[in-house]
Amino acid sequence: METFWDQRYAGEDYAYGTEANAFFRLGIDALPAGKILLPGEGEGRNAIYAAVKGWDVHAIDQSRNACIKAMKLAEAHGVSIHYHVADVFAHDAGKGLFDAAALIFFHLPSVARPAYHQRIAEALKPGGTLIIEAFHKKQLYHNSGGPKDEDLLYTGEILLGDLEGFDVIMLSEGEVMLDEGPHHQGIAHLVRYIGRKQ
Numbered sequence: 001m002e003t004f005w006d007q008r009y010a011g012e013d014y015a016y017g018t019e020a021n022a023f024f025r026l027g028i029d030a031l032p033a034g035k036i037l038l039p040g041e042g043e044g045r046n047a048i049y050a051a052v053k054g055w056d057v058h059a060i061d062q063s064r065n066a067c068i069k070a071m072k073l074a075e076a077h078g079v080s081i082h083y084h085v086a087d088v089f090a091h092d093a094g095k096g097l098f099d100a101a102a103l104i105f106f107h108l109p110s111v112a113r114p115a116y117h118q119r120i121a122e123a124l125k126p127g128g129t130l131i132i133e134a135f136h137k138k139q140l141y142h143n144s145g146g147p148k149d150e151d152l153l154y155t156g157e158i159l160l161g162d163l164e165g166f167d168v169i170m171l172s173e174g175e176v177m178l179d180e181g182p183h184h185q186g187i188a189h190l191v192r193y194i195g196r197k198q
Contacts, residue, residue: 006066009069035099047081103131107134121197129195156173
């Protein structure tokens, strides 16, 4: 997968654009700035948005090409971010250190997903906010992006099962028009979640 993502991020253009994800913006705009964790951040569009808003941003991705482009984007916006090039499963984000975390189109197989979601939960402070946007299992009927393996796709029920120690602020499933670079275009079936750690 490291090779796949390095190839996707190898070009000059940004694979998913340079504008932050709309749901991510909605989620963090409602919060006071603090320390945020962004696993699978890619080329930095969400990290830079958060940094501009005053957040202390800690991004993780396995792609060195993604890191290079994220740092260029940060420089263009006059902000700094912490970007860790690492396998997300090997990276230790600590416990109780973050005010927020976001998993934006960060898809994991069912064998690894629940445990990783628990690690993200542990990285949050009590009262910390978790923001997730992901492709729903019904995305298999659309050609607007995302994995073509059903095991990598989510539902609201799946997220609720993984994140029992959270108060649900928002949970929705349905079709949304995506316009995020060349790889996220058109009608997509998404699941969107915002929860607050108990």
